[in-house]
Amino acid sequence: MDEPALILDAQHGDLNAFNRLVLEYQIPVYNLAYRILGETDSAADASQETFISAYKNIQSYRGGSFKAWLMRIVTNACYDELRRRKRRPVASLEALNVVEEGPDAESEATLIAKDESPEDHVQRRELAREIQNCLNHLPEEMRVVVVMADIMEMDYTAIAESVGTALGTIKSRLSRARARLRDCLRQNVRELLPAAYRLEEETKV
């Protein structure tokens, strides 16, 4: 994919070129939105809003990492959604820690690997769900940073740019988020941890 050429064409109003960029980046955009918002519908809405906003404002894109530019837009869309929730709080099933019946985002996405038993697959799915629950209980400013750093594996500078905060603040938020997640996971997922992850826990206990 010739990204600069596609961006240039999109800037000249070529919708097909823009849609090729959408197909390229919709997975990271949706994943970031889902990990921050914790709900499939909200994440899909935020992702769609991100690409609409990107199309409207593509003239203002002035080079640099297109992915980082999109990540900034989706982060803002997620902040908007979180603010909306604060104004009009609704108790979602996920927020109430009620396990949804039927397929959910984690189970649909995590296909059984070739070398994985059905039991391992179920355990991995449960673990992913518990981690997401722990993420949902973090304060939003910590959640955004830890999702970007440890799930999306963005570097500190890109995170600081996306969030619009100083590097020192990012480091501080990340360490506090990790410490809180450690405590949450220690409480809730000890029995779900695979052997490789449990080693340090057992030596400590």
Add this chain to the structure above:
Amino acid sequence: MITPQDVERLSNYLDQQLSPAEKIRLEARLKQEPELQTALADLQVTVRLLRSLPTLKPPRNFTLSATQVAKLPQRQSIFFKLRLATAMATLMFATVVGGDVLFSLSVGLRAAAPAPMGGAAKMETTEATDGLSVAQDSYAATEELMMADATLATSSPEAAIGETNLPEVGFSPPAATEVSTDERTLAYTATLTETPPAVPSSTPVSVAESTTLTSPEEAENQSAPTLPNLPPSPVPFLRYTEVGLGALVVLLAVAAWLTRKG
């Protein structure tokens, strides 16, 4: 004891964010402090767990259709129209407020200016003097009447000579004029008949008339500070316009903001 600063150092250490000096110091501590080693191991497990989370497949494609794109400029154009209307309303509001301020300043200056004030006072004095001469005539006539016949019941129309200053000459005006056969009384009645009718007390003439029985100097002093009546002020109309325009600006700004938000 692991402090929050230690956790931050460990977190930065995991991401290679420590300076070489800080890294050497922390590694030296790690060799000596098992508690710090455990804390580091816990953080490593946490980060590994987070990184083990699966990549999710989006529930649908987010590609934009031509219909979606066609709707976008329309909303933008509404937004731009609202923004333009807000700007114009703001400009009108500023103009009206500015005009109001200038008008108020000009009125203030006109009232404070010495030349027109002097003119007004002069005109006032002239009028007061005219009124005063009438009053003096009445006063003299009354005195003559009193001297000629102390028992004569004299009356004067309340509207012409006022009610307040009569006690100075030692009598109260009766309610009705008594007809006398005395020539002087007839002359007095004729004089009173020529006196202009009562006018509202706010006019300069009435001020002069109300001081009928005071001395001429006092009458002048009383009439001098009186200002001429100004025409009805357009200020209330301006106030209503300002409030209306201000409300319009706020409404348009809110509508533009809501359109932009979505």
